Amino acid sequence: MRIVRTVAGMRAAVADARAKGASVGLVPTMGALHDGHLSLIRRARAENDLVVMSLFVNPTQFGPSEDLDAYPRDEARDVELAGHAGADIVFAPSVDEVYPRGFSTTVHVAGITEVLDGAHRGASHFDGVATVVTKLFQMVAPDAAYFGQKDAQQVLVIQRLVRDLDMPVRIVPCPIVREPDGLAMSSRNVYLDAAARAQATALNRALDAAEAAVAQGRTDAPAVIGAARDVLAGAGVEAEYLELRSPDDLRTLDRVDGAALLAVAARVGRARLIDNRILEAAP
Structure with a gap:
């Protein structure tokens, strides 16, 4: 090498x-x-x-x-x-x-x-x-x-x-590579102290909650985004953005109908973190 x-x-x-x-x-x-x-x-x-x-x-x-x-x-x-x-x-x-x-x-x-x-x-x-x-x-x-x-x-x-x-x-x-607790690996994770590191797991948990909402048939954008936002709020994390968009051209989606990209960014401690999930409604 x-x-x-x-x-x-x-x-x-x-x-x-x-x-x-x-x-x-x-x-x-x-x-x-x-x-x-x-x-x-x-x-x-x-x-x-x-x-x-x-x-x-x-x-x-x-x-x-x-x-x-x-x-x-x-x-x-x-x-x-x-x-x-x-x-x-x-x-x-x-x-x-x-x-x-x-x-x-x-x-x-x-x-x-x-x-x-x-x-x-x-x-x-x-x-x-x-x-x-x-x-x-x-x-x-x-x-x-x-x-x-x-x-x-x-x-x-x-x-x-x-x-x-x-x-x-x-x-x-x-594919995204994650830590055992679900946090997406990022070079900026080194900025997180222990408290912020624990708080940062809320991003992946928020995506999990949105995915669960879709699996339960709640596919309209307010329900999907709301499920994710509730998890972030419970962890004291305010999203910079939390949006449901087309994975092909990033147009805003009103609901999950086929594949949809749920993207999130938030500042946690000294780090600005991003994460996302492709959501798919059951046929």
Whole structure:
């Protein structure tokens, strides 16, 4: 396993692999690896000859008041974990390598970036995501790229990006990985003290309650969202958003009729956490 820090070095490594007929899988990360990230690497390892994990804390997707400076960083640990999980290359470019002097291009995906996280983190958030992912796909030229479903809106944005720009990359959404108590794994979980950590489990329990409501035949949006909101309120958690939307285009849904995405975000202690669940009504 090796570390590559330049675009030229990354392209040379991929070209060498391609010359040998190898397929290439990419796992984009901002580091602070946890088992959720490692599950993506293991999936990529099972499906590709060469596995690249990018390690880059992307400044353009952080808002002015967000945690860019405080975001957890431990490159040595991340490299070790990535190697054990099956990565062949860790691509760890500097900010100047990704955004050289004079960089002035932004990629914007319209129609699905203005709601949920886009509405609460600012319009520039998903522009930053779309731009850096476009650049990573140009740098690595993967056959497939692996993303966690915890960031459901991000996955949809990237799928739309790839479709609209005819990028020859297969996007592979992978299941949410959870702690034993149900909390979705996130790099920001390290911000939680013991009390906040216990409180944070309310997000998954709220999704469970909504799923139970649907199973009981209560499929209208107020009932589904209300069941989830009651659990959050009981734990003293106020949702930043809690919305029922189409998993295909994020339009607002009035009821669960077929598949529906229930998405939640909340601030718990020092952490901003997100989670989601695909709900399906019985036929």
